[in-house]
Amino acid sequence: MSCQDAREWFSAWVDDALGADGRARLDAHLAGCADCRRELDRFARTVSLLHSVERPRAPAGFVDRVIEAARPAPWHRRLLRRLTPPTRPRLPIAAAAVVLVATLAVYVFQRSPELQQAARHDAPARTAPAPAAPERAASPGGVAPRDGEAPPERVARPGAVGRPGAVGRKDAAARDDALLDRPVEATPPAEREAAPRQSAAPSPRSEPESQAPEPKVPRPEALAAKPAVPEPAPQAVAPRAAVQQVAPPPAPVELAPPAIVRGAMRALPDAGIVGRLIVKDRAAAERQLAELLTRLGGVQTARRVEDNATVVDVLLPRSAYGEFARGLARVGDWALEREAGELSARVRVTLRIGE
């Protein structure tokens, strides 16, 4: 047996795991090899050291923690775990939900204060000059101004909410220009092209003060409008502002207001045309009215039932008003109760439909 072979058996020798034959052979080698005896001695002492090593103790409270962790979860938590998918798909869904809720919250907050403010500041809005752009950023409304994010086309029109029809067309146009010209990096090129007046306009910060006598309406809403907001909403919020504008061709989609805004519009002062439409069948008449509006590019902005009559507010282009009145005459007996002195670009008509 070589020394190398003998030393391979040291471990088994220490553990007394060699058979009788193996032990006899190793002992024979050791008897004649002082080096291997010395090595075996060191090997055995090493193992002895290892055997003397004390086992560490588990920390205090370990048993309680294990028992607690092993306790089955309550039935409702187990049920929830079964019903919900694993973590990986759940995370994006939660993130999407958060984003959706946040977007809706911003959307609602952008609009609710502006309508309230518009009603409150109705009278002074007609004469007060416009504050400078930086002041708007600090104006009330509870929505942080986000100039860099707000497309100008959208921010301009909601600012006019609450102005009655008395504001001149020129003022409205100048106000729109001032807001439209605000430098907005986030605005896509396509949107910028939609407002060609921008390119020729002077500095956005100087213009509101020098050219556009602006009603002192609270306008946080104008600055807070975000690209994510659907395009039709701002215009629908401000039907009266639209009346004062340069009368772009009315697109039905532009006039469709979100429901939340439609409801709020009832609080606005009514300066449009009011008439009574006597029909045989109110439901049929409303259907015909809807068809008429669709054909003429108008839109129904409100509907309520009062004293056996259905009151419907509609908004339609001035050029279509004549045809609208003729159409109403075909639906039933149409009688004006209040007529506007001068028709704006968009005419607001309140119909009391009775039988």
Add this chain to the structure above:
Amino acid sequence: MREDDNADARRLLERLRAGEARAFEELVAAYQHRVFGVALRMLGNAAEAEEIAQEAFLRAHRSLAGFRGDAKLSTWLYAITSRLCLNRLSAAERRFTRQGEEALLRLPHREGGPDAALERGELESALHRAIAELPDERRMVVVLRDIEGLSYEEIALALDLEPGTVRSRLHRARADLKDKLERFLT
């Protein structure tokens, strides 16, 4: 050293299989130091060792129904623990922290043990460092054999190795330790 050699361990196993909650608590209390000790020797970090030890008991709790009783309860627990440790050690993020396992140097040592040289001192530190520096597989075998006192067969069962592999790894580990402690052994 091996409580499960006796009739108490067999009764405990029967109660565990019967789903007796109190029996599991007794199991944890009886084996906590062994399981934690192996985890600490292997991982060198008390917090990580407790985490692994807890996980080992929880897995045992979940798998009790499938435990046939071919092996001892302790061997089964060592098997679960050693596998968890080796998996943790092989994890990519764990490999980068291996060099800092200084905690192994502070492991407790029996006061007044059989070898006077093991009194707290240089030899003790050298021994712990030498154990910590062993390759994982060899360290696992030497821990189970020389510190926990398992037989070759039990180690082979726990680590799912051939007995010859256990012998070989154990011999290499001990020889490695002897070489590292050479200056204390002359």
